[in-house]
Amino acid sequence: MSTFLTEDFLLKNDFAKKLYHDYAKKLPIIDYHNHLSPQQIAEDTHFENITQVWLAGDHYKWRAMRAFGIDEKYITGKASDKEKFLKWAEVVPFTIRNPLFHWTHLELKAYFGIEELLSPKNAEEIYEKTSKMLQQDTHTANGLLKLMNVESLCTTDDPTDSLEHHIAIQKDASKVNAFPTFRPDKSFAVEDVKSYNSYLSKLEKASNIIIHNYSNLLEALENRVTFFNDNGCKLSDHGLGQLYHFETEKYNIASIFDKVKASKDLKEDEVAFFKAKTMIALGKIYHKKGWTMQLHLGAIRNNNKRLLEKLGPDTGFDSIGDYSQAEALSGFLNTLDSTNQLTKTIVYNLNSADNDVFATMVGNFNDGTIKGKIQFGAAWWFLDQKDGMEKQIDTLSNQGLLSNFVGMLTDSRSFLSFTRHEYFRRILCNVIGTDVENGELPNDEAFLGKIVSDICYYNAKNYFNFK
Structure with missing residues (x-):
């Protein structure tokens, strides 16, 4: 069989071809969320x-x-x-x-x-x-990134990480710009008390703060945020099935923490309350630093318990969840916004049935202070395919401003995954080109070409302001 990947792959009309080849194809890549190894970049593996x-x-x-x-x-x-x-x-x-x-x-x-x-x-x-x-x-690791014209990328890093490899990368001008991202999910994973206390020991060591109580926990986390910030970090990330929100102070957060420290299991509602309060506290810290907060919502993880025991997590047994998202997402964003402490935020949805819920929710909290301050994020994981990308583009267009979108990312562990930006760019150009061909958008190459260029590169460059 001969290749089907012609230069006009996925481009179904002349306007789409013009947009892709003249306005999208050659732009650098800013990949603001992935799971690449900073060590492999630093060592140029x-x-x-x-x-x-x-x-x-x-x-x-x-x-x-x-x-x-x-x-x-x-x-x-x-x-x-x-x-x-x-x-x-x-x-x-x-x-x-x-x-x-x-x-x-x-x-x-x-x-x-x-x-x-x-x-x-x-x-x-x-x-x-x-x-x-x-x-x-x-x-090499850097050579593969340069082949795809990657200008900047952000890895995903635990608060206890020393960032030694990022520090080495930033000292070497021959390396691609690679910045850390603060991923503190383990800092509120109190559903497993034994694992959580083990993690606290690591956090104590990294922050040089003894964590006796909940206030100490927040102090340690802010210490690590400052450390990450000093080493080029501009984003946080959270991988959650769903957010939690409580209208009242149903529990005492300090008492819940004391209970965990004493290795006592929590009730399900206590776990949810702890996560909710800690996420709010972290959101305020991010706002103080001017970071972008990412919320990846909707995965149901480790479904196959037999193979989880045999192979461990992140081995291919996760799927799309059907959580109720709207009320807690609204409550979380509103709590931070009510004190004007809601930082730039990107919300990613994993269940396409919730696309309109997410896209309309983020629109509630754009307050005119920053262009595209709250973003409906790119199609991700099970949705980062042609149908998923088209649905995300359509929903964002219908419910918000596609022109403000900060574009695609790889969310990948592979150095060979950066063609996903090409894939997205071709799909985007075809969507807009088809609208022009159908008479639903003006046949204005310069105007639409500028919007395509912004979505593929310039919006992210201005939004994140990587140096």
Whole structure:
């Protein structure tokens, strides 16, 4: 089979092609949320083979392989890297209409110039070719980022992280700009008392603050926010099924913390109250620093308990949840806004059924002080595919201002994932181009080209103000 990835892939009309090739394609990338390893960037890692840079940690591919009946030995098990790649190649032809089919071939083309469709027939040849290219200086960790014109990126980092690798990156002008993101989810994960107390010990060590009580906890977290801020951090991030909100002080937060410190299990409502109060406290700290707060809402994690026990978390057993989101999201944002302490915020939705709920909710808290202050975030995780991106673009257009949107991100652990920006840019240009062709938007290339350029790059550059 010959490649289907022509230069006009996904671009269905001449105006869409003009927008993409002249206004979107060549812009730098600002990837403000991913899970790349800062150590690999700092050390400019040479990956030994394509499996290490492409399959390791990629739960999208792992899920597809399991669905196809591939033994775990070839997924997260002890098979050789080459054996794992060959098994993945068996699956790829049968991923048609799954985003993995598009992503796989976009990545092979963009990073390695390979336009053949991956299959068992050419898998060994492609494995050897790509592994050889990965030994070149053009294909190190930083080389791969530069191939895609990545200007700046933000990793995802626990408050206890030393940031040593980020500090090293910032001292080396040859490295791509990589900034930390403050991800404090473990600081309020009190549903597991034993794990939480173990985490507090790490936080004490990192902050050099003994955490006797709840006030000490907030002091330690603010200490780490300041440390992150001093080392280039401009964003926080939270991965939550849902937010919680309480109209009254139903519990005493200090007493709940004391109970946890005493290794006593909490009631479900006490856990929710603790999370709610701590998120509010963190939101106020972020506002003080002028950070952007990210809220990733809607995942239901670790569904397969048997395989969680065997393989651990983040191995491909999470899915979309059906939480009730509106009231708690409203209460959370309103609590911070009521004291004028709501910082710039991006809210990401994982359940497309809630798109309009999220898009209209964020519009309630845009107060005219900052352009696009509260954002309905990019389609993410299970939704960062063609249909999901189009729905997010349509919902944002219907309920807010698409022109203010800060654009796409990878949310990935792979250095080969940056073609998702290309994918998004092509989809965006096709959506707008189709509207022009249908007579629903003016045939004004300069005007619409500027909006496309803003969404793909300039809005993020101005919103985050990375140096």
